Amino acid sequence: MTSTLDFFKAVKLDTGQSETTQIHEALRSAIIAMAMAPGEAVREEEICAGLSVSLASLRDAILQLANERFVVIEPEGQARVAAIxxxxxLTGQIVRETLEVRITRLAARHFVPARATDFEHSLSLQDEAAKRHDTDEFFALDHAFHQLICEISGISNSWRILHAATGQLDRVRRLAFAFENSFDVVIAEHGAIYQGLKTRSEQAAVTALQFQLDSMFENLRLLRKQRPDLFAEYGDIDFDMIR
Incomplete structure:
Protein backbone atom coordinates (compact mmCIF):
# COMPACT_ATOMS: atom_id res chain seq x y z
CA MET A 1 0.00 0.00 0.00
CA THR A 2 1.11 3.57 -0.71
CA SER A 3 2.19 5.57 2.36
CA THR A 4 0.20 8.65 3.34
CA LEU A 5 3.12 10.99 2.71
CA ASP A 6 3.95 9.49 -0.68
CA PHE A 7 0.30 9.57 -1.67
CA PHE A 8 -0.08 13.30 -1.04
CA LYS A 9 3.29 14.13 -2.59
CA ALA A 10 1.96 12.67 -5.85
CA VAL A 11 -1.22 14.77 -5.82
CA LYS A 12 -1.20 17.77 -8.14
CA LEU A 13 -3.84 20.39 -7.37
CA ASP A 14 -5.43 22.46 -10.10
CA THR A 15 -5.52 26.18 -9.30
CA GLY A 16 -8.61 26.51 -11.49
CA GLN A 17 -10.71 24.34 -9.18
CA SER A 18 -12.00 24.75 -5.63
CA GLU A 19 -9.29 23.94 -3.10
CA THR A 20 -11.77 22.27 -0.74
CA THR A 21 -13.15 20.07 -3.52
CA GLN A 22 -9.69 18.92 -4.52
CA ILE A 23 -8.64 18.22 -0.93
CA HIS A 24 -11.84 16.23 -0.43
CA GLU A 25 -11.11 14.13 -3.51
CA ALA A 26 -7.46 13.61 -2.48
CA LEU A 27 -8.42 12.45 1.02
CA ARG A 28 -11.23 10.28 -0.31
CA SER A 29 -8.81 8.63 -2.74
CA ALA A 30 -6.22 8.12 0.02
CA ILE A 31 -8.81 6.38 2.20
CA ILE A 32 -9.99 4.14 -0.65
CA ALA A 33 -6.37 3.27 -1.49
CA MET A 34 -5.68 2.41 2.17
CA ALA A 35 -2.96 5.06 2.28
CA MET A 36 -5.08 6.18 5.24
CA ALA A 37 -6.33 3.10 7.07
CA PRO A 38 -9.38 2.71 9.35
CA GLY A 39 -8.66 4.18 12.78
CA GLU A 40 -5.78 6.33 11.53
CA ALA A 41 -5.81 9.95 12.65
CA VAL A 42 -6.21 12.61 9.97
CA ARG A 43 -2.95 14.50 10.50
CA GLU A 44 -3.88 18.02 9.52
CA GLU A 45 -0.42 19.59 9.57
CA GLU A 46 1.09 16.81 7.47
CA ILE A 47 -1.71 16.98 4.90
CA CYS A 48 -1.61 20.78 4.66
CA ALA A 49 2.14 20.66 4.13
CA GLY A 50 1.95 17.83 1.61
CA LEU A 51 -0.77 19.46 -0.48
CA SER A 52 0.22 23.10 0.20
CA VAL A 53 -3.34 23.98 1.22
CA SER A 54 -4.96 26.01 3.97
CA LEU A 55 -6.16 24.50 7.23
CA ALA A 56 -9.61 26.06 6.72
CA SER A 57 -10.06 24.31 3.36
CA LEU A 58 -8.82 21.03 4.80
CA ARG A 59 -11.30 21.18 7.67
CA ASP A 60 -14.16 21.93 5.26
CA ALA A 61 -13.15 18.83 3.28
CA ILE A 62 -13.01 16.75 6.47
CA LEU A 63 -16.56 17.78 7.34
CA GLN A 64 -17.72 16.62 3.90
CA LEU A 65 -15.95 13.29 4.41
CA ALA A 66 -17.60 12.91 7.81
CA ASN A 67 -21.01 13.39 6.19
CA GLU A 68 -20.08 10.64 3.72
CA ARG A 69 -18.89 8.36 6.57
CA PHE A 70 -15.30 8.20 5.38
CA VAL A 71 -14.12 9.77 8.64
CA VAL A 72 -15.46 10.12 12.16
CA ILE A 73 -14.88 13.21 14.27
CA GLU A 74 -14.27 12.43 17.92
CA PRO A 75 -15.68 14.60 20.75
CA GLU A 76 -12.34 16.39 21.20
CA GLY A 77 -12.32 17.27 17.50
CA GLN A 78 -9.80 14.72 16.19
CA ALA A 79 -10.84 13.18 12.88
CA ARG A 80 -10.07 9.52 12.22
CA VAL A 81 -10.61 7.31 9.19
CA ALA A 82 -13.83 5.36 9.61
CA ALA A 83 -14.05 1.60 9.41
CA ILE A 84 -15.70 0.24 6.28
CA LEU A 90 -24.33 -2.58 -0.07
CA THR A 91 -26.02 0.74 -0.81
CA GLY A 92 -23.27 1.51 -3.31
CA GLN A 93 -23.77 -1.91 -4.86
CA ILE A 94 -27.48 -1.23 -5.31
CA VAL A 95 -26.70 2.08 -7.01
CA ARG A 96 -24.27 0.38 -9.40
CA GLU A 97 -26.66 -2.45 -10.18
CA THR A 98 -29.50 -0.01 -10.79
CA LEU A 99 -27.77 2.84 -12.61
CA GLU A 100 -24.69 1.37 -14.26
CA VAL A 101 -26.56 -1.55 -15.77
CA ARG A 102 -28.93 0.92 -17.41
CA ILE A 103 -26.05 3.16 -18.46
CA THR A 104 -24.23 0.22 -20.05
CA ARG A 105 -27.34 -0.73 -22.01
CA LEU A 106 -27.56 2.82 -23.34
CA ALA A 107 -23.82 2.87 -24.11
CA ALA A 108 -24.19 -0.24 -26.27
CA ARG A 109 -27.17 1.29 -28.02
CA HIS A 110 -25.28 4.50 -28.83
CA PHE A 111 -21.80 3.05 -29.42
CA VAL A 112 -19.99 4.48 -32.46
CA PRO A 113 -16.85 2.96 -34.04
CA ALA A 114 -14.88 6.15 -33.41
CA ARG A 115 -14.84 5.32 -29.67
CA ALA A 116 -13.29 1.87 -30.18
CA THR A 117 -9.77 3.30 -29.97
CA ASP A 118 -10.49 4.78 -26.54
CA PHE A 119 -11.58 1.43 -25.14
CA GLU A 120 -8.75 -0.52 -26.75
CA HIS A 121 -6.22 1.97 -25.39
CA SER A 122 -7.78 1.67 -21.95
CA LEU A 123 -7.53 -2.14 -22.04
CA SER A 124 -3.91 -1.91 -23.19
CA LEU A 125 -3.01 0.39 -20.30
CA GLN A 126 -4.77 -1.94 -17.87
CA ASP A 127 -2.74 -4.85 -19.18
CA GLU A 128 0.52 -2.91 -18.70
CA ALA A 129 -0.41 -1.88 -15.16
CA ALA A 130 -1.34 -5.49 -14.34
CA LYS A 131 2.05 -6.74 -15.55
CA ARG A 132 3.71 -4.25 -13.19
CA HIS A 133 1.29 -5.19 -10.38
CA ASP A 134 0.63 -1.47 -9.97
CA THR A 135 -2.59 -1.56 -7.97
CA ASP A 136 -2.98 2.22 -7.68
CA GLU A 137 -2.71 2.75 -11.43
CA PHE A 138 -4.87 -0.25 -12.22
CA PHE A 139 -7.65 1.00 -9.98
CA ALA A 140 -7.50 4.45 -11.61
CA LEU A 141 -7.68 2.79 -15.03
CA ASP A 142 -10.64 0.68 -13.88
CA HIS A 143 -12.45 3.90 -13.00
CA ALA A 144 -11.49 5.46 -16.33
CA PHE A 145 -12.93 2.44 -18.18
CA HIS A 146 -16.29 2.75 -16.45
CA GLN A 147 -16.23 6.50 -16.98
CA LEU A 148 -15.85 5.88 -20.72
CA ILE A 149 -19.03 3.80 -20.63
CA CYS A 150 -20.85 6.67 -18.95
CA GLU A 151 -19.55 9.14 -21.54
CA ILE A 152 -20.95 7.25 -24.51
CA SER A 153 -24.27 6.50 -22.83
CA GLY A 154 -25.51 10.02 -23.49
CA ILE A 155 -26.28 10.64 -19.80
CA SER A 156 -23.83 13.41 -18.98
CA ASN A 157 -24.00 13.30 -15.18
CA SER A 158 -24.00 9.53 -14.77
CA TRP A 159 -20.32 9.15 -13.82
CA ARG A 160 -20.51 11.97 -11.27
CA ILE A 161 -23.50 10.29 -9.62
CA LEU A 162 -21.89 6.85 -9.64
CA HIS A 163 -18.57 8.14 -8.31
CA ALA A 164 -20.24 10.02 -5.47
CA ALA A 165 -22.48 7.13 -4.43
CA THR A 166 -20.00 4.24 -4.53
CA GLY A 167 -17.04 5.41 -2.45
CA GLN A 168 -17.55 2.86 0.31
CA LEU A 169 -18.02 0.13 -2.28
CA ASP A 170 -14.77 1.25 -3.90
CA ARG A 171 -12.93 0.60 -0.63
CA VAL A 172 -13.89 -3.07 -0.98
CA ARG A 173 -13.19 -3.19 -4.70
CA ARG A 174 -9.77 -1.59 -4.27
CA LEU A 175 -8.80 -4.04 -1.52
CA ALA A 176 -9.97 -6.96 -3.66
CA PHE A 177 -7.37 -6.15 -6.30
CA ALA A 178 -4.81 -7.67 -3.92
CA PHE A 179 -6.38 -11.10 -4.49
CA GLU A 180 -4.47 -13.53 -6.67
CA ASN A 181 -5.18 -13.17 -10.41
CA SER A 182 -7.68 -10.35 -9.82
CA PHE A 183 -6.04 -8.12 -12.45
CA ASP A 184 -6.47 -10.72 -15.18
CA VAL A 185 -10.05 -11.40 -14.14
CA VAL A 186 -10.99 -7.71 -14.25
CA ILE A 187 -9.32 -7.22 -17.65
CA ALA A 188 -11.21 -10.21 -19.03
CA GLU A 189 -14.47 -8.80 -17.65
CA HIS A 190 -13.73 -5.41 -19.20
CA GLY A 191 -12.90 -7.07 -22.49
CA ALA A 192 -16.26 -8.84 -22.51
CA ILE A 193 -18.09 -5.61 -21.68
CA TYR A 194 -16.26 -3.84 -24.53
CA GLN A 195 -17.14 -6.59 -27.02
CA GLY A 196 -20.80 -6.18 -26.11
CA LEU A 197 -20.57 -2.41 -26.56
CA LYS A 198 -18.66 -2.65 -29.85
CA THR A 199 -21.18 -5.05 -31.36
CA ARG A 200 -24.01 -2.92 -29.95
CA SER A 201 -25.32 -5.98 -28.15
CA GLU A 202 -27.03 -4.49 -25.11
CA GLN A 203 -27.65 -7.83 -23.46
CA ALA A 204 -24.08 -9.07 -23.95
CA ALA A 205 -22.65 -5.87 -22.46
CA VAL A 206 -25.03 -5.93 -19.50
CA THR A 207 -24.45 -9.65 -18.85
CA ALA A 208 -20.67 -9.08 -18.75
CA LEU A 209 -21.09 -6.10 -16.42
CA GLN A 210 -23.42 -8.03 -14.11
CA PHE A 211 -20.86 -10.82 -13.85
CA GLN A 212 -18.32 -8.25 -12.67
CA LEU A 213 -20.77 -6.67 -10.24
CA ASP A 214 -21.65 -10.03 -8.70
CA SER A 215 -18.00 -10.70 -7.83
CA MET A 216 -18.25 -8.06 -5.10
CA PHE A 217 -20.20 -10.38 -2.82
CA GLU A 218 -17.51 -13.05 -2.69
CA ASN A 219 -14.81 -10.38 -2.37
CA LEU A 220 -16.64 -8.91 0.60
CA ARG A 221 -16.95 -12.30 2.29
CA LEU A 222 -13.22 -12.95 1.86
CA LEU A 223 -12.18 -9.52 3.08
CA ARG A 224 -14.36 -9.72 6.19
CA LYS A 225 -12.75 -13.07 6.99
CA GLN A 226 -9.17 -11.99 6.25
CA ARG A 227 -9.28 -8.41 7.53
CA PRO A 228 -12.08 -8.04 10.10
CA ASP A 229 -10.17 -5.11 11.60
CA LEU A 230 -11.10 -2.95 8.60
CA PHE A 231 -14.86 -3.29 9.03
CA ALA A 232 -17.43 -1.80 11.37
CA GLU A 233 -19.64 -4.29 13.21
CA TYR A 234 -22.54 -5.31 11.02
CA GLY A 235 -23.64 -8.78 12.11
CA ASP A 236 -24.52 -11.53 9.68
CA ILE A 237 -24.79 -10.52 6.04
CA ASP A 238 -27.74 -11.74 3.99
CA PHE A 239 -26.76 -10.82 0.45
CA ASP A 240 -30.06 -12.18 -0.85
CA MET A 241 -31.75 -9.11 0.63
CA ILE A 242 -30.38 -6.95 -2.18
CA ARG A 243 -30.22 -9.49 -4.99
Missing part, protein backbone atom coordinates in the same frame (compact mmCIF):
# COMPACT_ATOMS: atom_id res chain seq x y z
CA UNK A 85 -19.47 0.34 6.76
CA UNK A 86 -20.97 -2.72 5.08
CA UNK A 87 -24.40 -1.09 4.94
CA UNK A 88 -22.89 1.73 2.89
CA UNK A 89 -21.06 -0.81 0.71
Missing amino acids: DIGEV
Whole structure:
Protein backbone atom coordinates (compact mmCIF):
# COMPACT_ATOMS: atom_id res chain seq x y z
CA MET A 1 0.00 0.00 0.00
CA THR A 2 1.11 3.57 -0.71
CA SER A 3 2.19 5.57 2.36
CA THR A 4 0.20 8.65 3.34
CA LEU A 5 3.12 10.99 2.71
CA ASP A 6 3.95 9.49 -0.68
CA PHE A 7 0.30 9.57 -1.67
CA PHE A 8 -0.08 13.30 -1.04
CA LYS A 9 3.29 14.13 -2.59
CA ALA A 10 1.96 12.67 -5.85
CA VAL A 11 -1.22 14.77 -5.82
CA LYS A 12 -1.20 17.77 -8.14
CA LEU A 13 -3.84 20.39 -7.37
CA ASP A 14 -5.43 22.46 -10.10
CA THR A 15 -5.52 26.18 -9.30
CA GLY A 16 -8.61 26.51 -11.49
CA GLN A 17 -10.71 24.34 -9.18
CA SER A 18 -12.00 24.75 -5.63
CA GLU A 19 -9.29 23.94 -3.10
CA THR A 20 -11.77 22.27 -0.74
CA THR A 21 -13.15 20.07 -3.52
CA GLN A 22 -9.69 18.92 -4.52
CA ILE A 23 -8.64 18.22 -0.93
CA HIS A 24 -11.84 16.23 -0.43
CA GLU A 25 -11.11 14.13 -3.51
CA ALA A 26 -7.46 13.61 -2.48
CA LEU A 27 -8.42 12.45 1.02
CA ARG A 28 -11.23 10.28 -0.31
CA SER A 29 -8.81 8.63 -2.74
CA ALA A 30 -6.22 8.12 0.02
CA ILE A 31 -8.81 6.38 2.20
CA ILE A 32 -9.99 4.14 -0.65
CA ALA A 33 -6.37 3.27 -1.49
CA MET A 34 -5.68 2.41 2.17
CA ALA A 35 -2.96 5.06 2.28
CA MET A 36 -5.08 6.18 5.24
CA ALA A 37 -6.33 3.10 7.07
CA PRO A 38 -9.38 2.71 9.35
CA GLY A 39 -8.66 4.18 12.78
CA GLU A 40 -5.78 6.33 11.53
CA ALA A 41 -5.81 9.95 12.65
CA VAL A 42 -6.21 12.61 9.97
CA ARG A 43 -2.95 14.50 10.50
CA GLU A 44 -3.88 18.02 9.52
CA GLU A 45 -0.42 19.59 9.57
CA GLU A 46 1.09 16.81 7.47
CA ILE A 47 -1.71 16.98 4.90
CA CYS A 48 -1.61 20.78 4.66
CA ALA A 49 2.14 20.66 4.13
CA GLY A 50 1.95 17.83 1.61
CA LEU A 51 -0.77 19.46 -0.48
CA SER A 52 0.22 23.10 0.20
CA VAL A 53 -3.34 23.98 1.22
CA SER A 54 -4.96 26.01 3.97
CA LEU A 55 -6.16 24.50 7.23
CA ALA A 56 -9.61 26.06 6.72
CA SER A 57 -10.06 24.31 3.36
CA LEU A 58 -8.82 21.03 4.80
CA ARG A 59 -11.30 21.18 7.67
CA ASP A 60 -14.16 21.93 5.26
CA ALA A 61 -13.15 18.83 3.28
CA ILE A 62 -13.01 16.75 6.47
CA LEU A 63 -16.56 17.78 7.34
CA GLN A 64 -17.72 16.62 3.90
CA LEU A 65 -15.95 13.29 4.41
CA ALA A 66 -17.60 12.91 7.81
CA ASN A 67 -21.01 13.39 6.19
CA GLU A 68 -20.08 10.64 3.72
CA ARG A 69 -18.89 8.36 6.57
CA PHE A 70 -15.30 8.20 5.38
CA VAL A 71 -14.12 9.77 8.64
CA VAL A 72 -15.46 10.12 12.16
CA ILE A 73 -14.88 13.21 14.27
CA GLU A 74 -14.27 12.43 17.92
CA PRO A 75 -15.68 14.60 20.75
CA GLU A 76 -12.34 16.39 21.20
CA GLY A 77 -12.32 17.27 17.50
CA GLN A 78 -9.80 14.72 16.19
CA ALA A 79 -10.84 13.18 12.88
CA ARG A 80 -10.07 9.52 12.22
CA VAL A 81 -10.61 7.31 9.19
CA ALA A 82 -13.83 5.36 9.61
CA ALA A 83 -14.05 1.60 9.41
CA ILE A 84 -15.70 0.24 6.28
CA ASP A 85 -19.47 0.34 6.76
CA ILE A 86 -20.97 -2.72 5.08
CA GLY A 87 -24.40 -1.09 4.94
CA GLU A 88 -22.89 1.73 2.89
CA VAL A 89 -21.06 -0.81 0.71
CA LEU A 90 -24.33 -2.58 -0.07
CA THR A 91 -26.02 0.74 -0.81
CA GLY A 92 -23.27 1.51 -3.31
CA GLN A 93 -23.77 -1.91 -4.86
CA ILE A 94 -27.48 -1.23 -5.31
CA VAL A 95 -26.70 2.08 -7.01
CA ARG A 96 -24.27 0.38 -9.40
CA GLU A 97 -26.66 -2.45 -10.18
CA THR A 98 -29.50 -0.01 -10.79
CA LEU A 99 -27.77 2.84 -12.61
CA GLU A 100 -24.69 1.37 -14.26
CA VAL A 101 -26.56 -1.55 -15.77
CA ARG A 102 -28.93 0.92 -17.41
CA ILE A 103 -26.05 3.16 -18.46
CA THR A 104 -24.23 0.22 -20.05
CA ARG A 105 -27.34 -0.73 -22.01
CA LEU A 106 -27.56 2.82 -23.34
CA ALA A 107 -23.82 2.87 -24.11
CA ALA A 108 -24.19 -0.24 -26.27
CA ARG A 109 -27.17 1.29 -28.02
CA HIS A 110 -25.28 4.50 -28.83
CA PHE A 111 -21.80 3.05 -29.42
CA VAL A 112 -19.99 4.48 -32.46
CA PRO A 113 -16.85 2.96 -34.04
CA ALA A 114 -14.88 6.15 -33.41
CA ARG A 115 -14.84 5.32 -29.67
CA ALA A 116 -13.29 1.87 -30.18
CA THR A 117 -9.77 3.30 -29.97
CA ASP A 118 -10.49 4.78 -26.54
CA PHE A 119 -11.58 1.43 -25.14
CA GLU A 120 -8.75 -0.52 -26.75
CA HIS A 121 -6.22 1.97 -25.39
CA SER A 122 -7.78 1.67 -21.95
CA LEU A 123 -7.53 -2.14 -22.04
CA SER A 124 -3.91 -1.91 -23.19
CA LEU A 125 -3.01 0.39 -20.30
CA GLN A 126 -4.77 -1.94 -17.87
CA ASP A 127 -2.74 -4.85 -19.18
CA GLU A 128 0.52 -2.91 -18.70
CA ALA A 129 -0.41 -1.88 -15.16
CA ALA A 130 -1.34 -5.49 -14.34
CA LYS A 131 2.05 -6.74 -15.55
CA ARG A 132 3.71 -4.25 -13.19
CA HIS A 133 1.29 -5.19 -10.38
CA ASP A 134 0.63 -1.47 -9.97
CA THR A 135 -2.59 -1.56 -7.97
CA ASP A 136 -2.98 2.22 -7.68
CA GLU A 137 -2.71 2.75 -11.43
CA PHE A 138 -4.87 -0.25 -12.22
CA PHE A 139 -7.65 1.00 -9.98
CA ALA A 140 -7.50 4.45 -11.61
CA LEU A 141 -7.68 2.79 -15.03
CA ASP A 142 -10.64 0.68 -13.88
CA HIS A 143 -12.45 3.90 -13.00
CA ALA A 144 -11.49 5.46 -16.33
CA PHE A 145 -12.93 2.44 -18.18
CA HIS A 146 -16.29 2.75 -16.45
CA GLN A 147 -16.23 6.50 -16.98
CA LEU A 148 -15.85 5.88 -20.72
CA ILE A 149 -19.03 3.80 -20.63
CA CYS A 150 -20.85 6.67 -18.95
CA GLU A 151 -19.55 9.14 -21.54
CA ILE A 152 -20.95 7.25 -24.51
CA SER A 153 -24.27 6.50 -22.83
CA GLY A 154 -25.51 10.02 -23.49
CA ILE A 155 -26.28 10.64 -19.80
CA SER A 156 -23.83 13.41 -18.98
CA ASN A 157 -24.00 13.30 -15.18
CA SER A 158 -24.00 9.53 -14.77
CA TRP A 159 -20.32 9.15 -13.82
CA ARG A 160 -20.51 11.97 -11.27
CA ILE A 161 -23.50 10.29 -9.62
CA LEU A 162 -21.89 6.85 -9.64
CA HIS A 163 -18.57 8.14 -8.31
CA ALA A 164 -20.24 10.02 -5.47
CA ALA A 165 -22.48 7.13 -4.43
CA THR A 166 -20.00 4.24 -4.53
CA GLY A 167 -17.04 5.41 -2.45
CA GLN A 168 -17.55 2.86 0.31
CA LEU A 169 -18.02 0.13 -2.28
CA ASP A 170 -14.77 1.25 -3.90
CA ARG A 171 -12.93 0.60 -0.63
CA VAL A 172 -13.89 -3.07 -0.98
CA ARG A 173 -13.19 -3.19 -4.70
CA ARG A 174 -9.77 -1.59 -4.27
CA LEU A 175 -8.80 -4.04 -1.52
CA ALA A 176 -9.97 -6.96 -3.66
CA PHE A 177 -7.37 -6.15 -6.30
CA ALA A 178 -4.81 -7.67 -3.92
CA PHE A 179 -6.38 -11.10 -4.49
CA GLU A 180 -4.47 -13.53 -6.67
CA ASN A 181 -5.18 -13.17 -10.41
CA SER A 182 -7.68 -10.35 -9.82
CA PHE A 183 -6.04 -8.12 -12.45
CA ASP A 184 -6.47 -10.72 -15.18
CA VAL A 185 -10.05 -11.40 -14.14
CA VAL A 186 -10.99 -7.71 -14.25
CA ILE A 187 -9.32 -7.22 -17.65
CA ALA A 188 -11.21 -10.21 -19.03
CA GLU A 189 -14.47 -8.80 -17.65
CA HIS A 190 -13.73 -5.41 -19.20
CA GLY A 191 -12.90 -7.07 -22.49
CA ALA A 192 -16.26 -8.84 -22.51
CA ILE A 193 -18.09 -5.61 -21.68
CA TYR A 194 -16.26 -3.84 -24.53
CA GLN A 195 -17.14 -6.59 -27.02
CA GLY A 196 -20.80 -6.18 -26.11
CA LEU A 197 -20.57 -2.41 -26.56
CA LYS A 198 -18.66 -2.65 -29.85
CA THR A 199 -21.18 -5.05 -31.36
CA ARG A 200 -24.01 -2.92 -29.95
CA SER A 201 -25.32 -5.98 -28.15
CA GLU A 202 -27.03 -4.49 -25.11
CA GLN A 203 -27.65 -7.83 -23.46
CA ALA A 204 -24.08 -9.07 -23.95
CA ALA A 205 -22.65 -5.87 -22.46
CA VAL A 206 -25.03 -5.93 -19.50
CA THR A 207 -24.45 -9.65 -18.85
CA ALA A 208 -20.67 -9.08 -18.75
CA LEU A 209 -21.09 -6.10 -16.42
CA GLN A 210 -23.42 -8.03 -14.11
CA PHE A 211 -20.86 -10.82 -13.85
CA GLN A 212 -18.32 -8.25 -12.67
CA LEU A 213 -20.77 -6.67 -10.24
CA ASP A 214 -21.65 -10.03 -8.70
CA SER A 215 -18.00 -10.70 -7.83
CA MET A 216 -18.25 -8.06 -5.10
CA PHE A 217 -20.20 -10.38 -2.82
CA GLU A 218 -17.51 -13.05 -2.69
CA ASN A 219 -14.81 -10.38 -2.37
CA LEU A 220 -16.64 -8.91 0.60
CA ARG A 221 -16.95 -12.30 2.29
CA LEU A 222 -13.22 -12.95 1.86
CA LEU A 223 -12.18 -9.52 3.08
CA ARG A 224 -14.36 -9.72 6.19
CA LYS A 225 -12.75 -13.07 6.99
CA GLN A 226 -9.17 -11.99 6.25
CA ARG A 227 -9.28 -8.41 7.53
CA PRO A 228 -12.08 -8.04 10.10
CA ASP A 229 -10.17 -5.11 11.60
CA LEU A 230 -11.10 -2.95 8.60
CA PHE A 231 -14.86 -3.29 9.03
CA ALA A 232 -17.43 -1.80 11.37
CA GLU A 233 -19.64 -4.29 13.21
CA TYR A 234 -22.54 -5.31 11.02
CA GLY A 235 -23.64 -8.78 12.11
CA ASP A 236 -24.52 -11.53 9.68
CA ILE A 237 -24.79 -10.52 6.04
CA ASP A 238 -27.74 -11.74 3.99
CA PHE A 239 -26.76 -10.82 0.45
CA ASP A 240 -30.06 -12.18 -0.85
CA MET A 241 -31.75 -9.11 0.63
CA ILE A 242 -30.38 -6.95 -2.18
CA ARG A 243 -30.22 -9.49 -4.99
